[in-house]
Amino acid sequence: MAYQLLRFALSREHPEPRMFRRPDRLKSSYDVVIIGGGGHGLSSAYYLARDHGIRNVAVLERGYIGGGNTGRNTTIIRSNYLTPEGVAFYDESVRLWQDLSADFDLNLFYANRGHFTLAHTDSAVRTMRWRAEVNKHLGVDSELVGPDAVKAASPQIDITCGGHAPILGALYHAPGSIARHDAVAWGYGRGADRRGVEIHQKTEVTAIDVQGGKVRGVHTNQGYIATNKVLCAVAGFTPRVTHMVGLTTPIYVHPLQAMVSEPMKPWLDPILVSGSLHIYVSQSARGELVMGASLDPYEVQSTRSTLDFVEGLSAHMLDMFPFLSNVRVNRQWAGMADMTPDFAPILGKTPVEGFYLDAGWGTCGFKATPVCGKTMSYTVANDRNHPLIEGFNLSRFETYQLTGEKGAASVGH
């Protein structure tokens, strides 16, 4: 081991990257170019190659694989949404998640924990009941439970939350899970790479060539690529890319911050979410509490993080778990969330022929990674929107047919 390390320290030759190749240079043309090497872009590439036989594909990533919102979320997977479109879509995703580790031959640390959305007010209880009934109707395992069930699943909780926000009930969603987010990007990346897809990191798209309303090619900092199909899967960078093809969208960008505590012995089994206290929290396999909150209240297009966020979130965590007062916060960070007016994503074909959008994920993108790859690869391969994404097209805003998912966003915004 030591000899090997020494050898590579002295040599210009390095061992092969573990998960995928690093192609030297771009080819002059590809059948499909995917902008964004996060979970969504890589899973779309994976299913394009695996299910549709389209292997002449380049994934362009301006940074490194999974370094954007794929590596910045709080890894919660659930399907207890509010609209029938949302529930059907995320339910398919949860199904795909469950055998993804076997599919990749890679341990994603997929852990089924159960998911409580706590209700502290009568109106929140009403929304939870509404979601439970929509979910049950569509065959998704959700139910309204009382405070006793919350206390039984998480005995450390102060059920009154310091006396000022007593928990009146919760939406319990048994399939709620967490997974290791980096591994998801690596698994899809490796699977796509093995099937011939090229992954180009540090390759930034600078312009998109559109002629006569059709995509013709992509300009990058590594040269020009001719292609008729471009899939844009860049999360908070979406408005910059749609601007390149002359499209406007309802997307606006706010930072979403998160933080983790120092590691502890396992004590928190379920995933807990409180809309009123603006918290979602789970304990990772490493023992850290992974905590998130609501969006920053105004537009900022950078990943700066703030002390206000740590103070506010910590205060609310102590309302729920007073015994954490001596626990340290280890890290905090931010991602750029591309929000839409109805809190549902924007997926599928656009008025520009050959330009496909996988965007508007806001605070919900990680859990959709598998189903988004499945449906977007179908859409790109057939130039026809997959039935599961019909409710999420960009055209819904022009016809005022919104898909209102705000009530199922993780916390109140």
Next chain:
Amino acid sequence: MKLLTCPVNGPRPVSEFVYGGEVRPMPASDCSDPEWARYVFHRSGIPGIKIEWWYHTASGTWFHAERDVVADRVIRTWLPGEGSMEVGGA
């Protein structure tokens, strides 16, 4: 604590303010439905320096700010009608 300068009350903690979004010109009332839908829903999401609405909650003051949304830096603030509505104006 980040400070924002209210044109009436001076520098105050940003937590006293509510963001009102970018200033966008309203189309004429006889515009087409899709044009109106674009005005209602679409945004110029690209980064840059923008003219925005802000509201000081404590005093009930609506005002404008010119702000760099990448660096989160406020360049100037003014009451409606009392300053230029152009980026880089005064």
